[in-house]
Amino acid sequence: xxxxxxxxxxxxxxxxxxxxxxxxxxxxxxxxxxxxxxxxxxxxxxxxxxxxxxxxxxxxxxxxxxxxxxxxxxxxxxxxxxxxxxxxxxxxxxxxxxxxxxxxxxxxxxxxxxxxxxxxxxxxxxxxxxxxxxxxxxxxxxxxxxxxxxxxxxxxxxxxxxxxxxxxxxxxxxxxxxxxxxxxxxxxxxxxxxxxxxxxxxxxxxxxxxxxxxxxxxxxxxxxxxxxxxxxxxxxxxxxxxxxxxxxxxxxxxxxxxxxxxxxxxxxxxxxxxxxxxxxxxxxxxxxxxxxxxxx
Numbered sequence: 086x087x088x089x090x091x092x093x094x095x096x097x098x099x100x101x102x103x104x105x106x107x108x109x110x111x112x113x114x115x116x117x118x119x120x121x122x123x124x125x126x127x128x129x130x131x132x133x134x135x136x137x138x139x140x141x142x143x144x145x146x147x148x149x150x151x152x153x154x155x156x157x158x159x160x161x162x163x164x165x166x167x168x169x170x171x172x173x174x175x176x177x178x179x180x181x182x183x184x185x186x187x188x189x190x191x192x193x194x195x196x197x198x199x200x201x202x203x204x205x206x207x208x209x210x211x212x213x214x215x216x217x218x219x220x221x222x223x224x225x226x227x228x229x230x231x232x233x234x235x236x237x238x239x240x241x242x243x244x245x246x247x248x249x250x251x252x253x254x255x256x257x258x259x260x261x262x263x264x265x266x267x268x269x270x271x272x273x274x275x276x277x278x279x280x281x282x283x284x285x286x287x288x289x290x291x292x293x294x295x296x297x298x299x300x301x302x303x304x305x306x307x308x309x310x311x312x313x314x315x316x317x318x319x320x321x322x323x324x325x326x327x328x329x330x331x332x333x334x335x336x337x338x339x340x341x342x343x344x345x346x347x348x349x350x351x352x353x354x355x356x357x358x359x360x361x362x363x364x365x366x367x368x369x370x371x372x373x374x375x376x377x378x379x380x381x
Contacts, residue, residue, distance in 0.1 A: 089148065094171035096156050100148035101141035101172075105133035110205070110380035111178050114140045114364070115169070117187020118290060119256035121146060121277035124186075124365040131372035136380070139176065143188060144168055145289030147280035158285050160188075160293025161303045162216050163310035166195030173203055180381040184374070186210035186363050188293075198318040199310070205322070206378030208371070210363045211335045212326040212343030212353065215314055221298045232334050235259060239294040248290060252281045263333040264360025273365075323350040325374040329359035329366065 091100050102122055112132060114125045122140040129138050142149040145160065169192040173181060182205050183193035191214040197204045198215060224230065235255070238244035248255055257274055260267075280286075295301035303311060324347055328337045337355045344351050354374065356367050364371040 091148070092172070092175045093152065094168065094175045096152060096171070097144060097168060098150045098152060099141050099168070099172055099175075101139055103140070104129050104138045105136050107137060109135055109137040111137045111139060111176075111181040112375055112380075113169070113172070113181055113183050113185075113193075114138060115183070115185030115189025115192055116140075116143065116146075117185070117189050117362075118293070119252075119259060119277075119281060120187065120362060120365075121280040123276045123280075124362055125368075126276075126365075127368035128364045128372045128375075131369065132375060136182075136375070139172075139181075141172060142280060143192075145283055145285045147283060149283070151285060157304040158288035158292060159296070159304045159307070160289040160291075161296040161307065161311070162191050162195060162314060163307035164304060165189075165192035166199065166314075167307060167310060168192065169196050170200060170203070178381075179203065180205050182206045182208070182375060182378055182380060184208035184371070187361065190214045191216070194320060195310075195314065197320045197322045197324070199313055201321050205381040206375075207320065207322050207324040208327065208374045208378065209324060210327050210329070210361075211332070212328065212340035213320070213346035215317060215346075216297050217315075217317060218297055218299060218311075219315055229336075229339075232262075236294045236298070239291050240298065240300055245287065245291050249287050252286065253278045256281060259334075260362070264329070264331070264362050264366060265333050266331045266358050267360050267362065267366045269365075317346070320347050321349045323378050324352070325378060326351070326353045327363050327367070327370060327374055328353065328355050329361060329363055330355050330357040331359060332361045334361055
């Protein structure tokens, strides 16, 4: 990937890498928690021969910064979707392929659902990633509740303090638990972990995991978007949904019925032996999903 660039949106100065021909069909590659744009290091070379690849740091990660101290340090889903829409506007991109996983997949799903005219195609790992906050109090199976321990930990002040003190230790543990068959080395982890030193990382993460269960208020400016997402809008754009067969936080079976959320062309691809971090564990399969979609 090329050297970092920055661009201002109404709320952020977003840092991003770019590769490929400037006039090529644009593809935005969006990372999740606790990951970084480095997850796409082996995806980009597979796309950059013909696609304009843009790989941003989400709010709270790396060099991306809030413009005002008054802006709520929110990690709620509406914030992620609005940030992505604002980035498309700032870059003067009328329509793009959106591809992501975890938080990045959520941002991509939100823009695809609410502003489909801006999306040529969608790659969303684990399928439909729009949160059903109203239904968040409904218990899951004991096995799934066990997988979500870190979210409940972050609901407490002990969890906030733990993330502040040892964000790398928590992230490394989650990488191992979520991708049990991926044997990453210290250098690979360090390349992403340095992005967690952003001063807004902890407040954004904590607010995200509290808001999705109704334990923290959101940014009032984003309430119209949250209201639209509460209706669980369907996605009309062509979509490919890779899902790691060894995903340790969201098992592949969980997305088996996600086709009901999509009214356009939709294909689910289960990847045996792959965990949660699909672009870094299976870069060829992730890149192929992008290439198999219509381009802008």
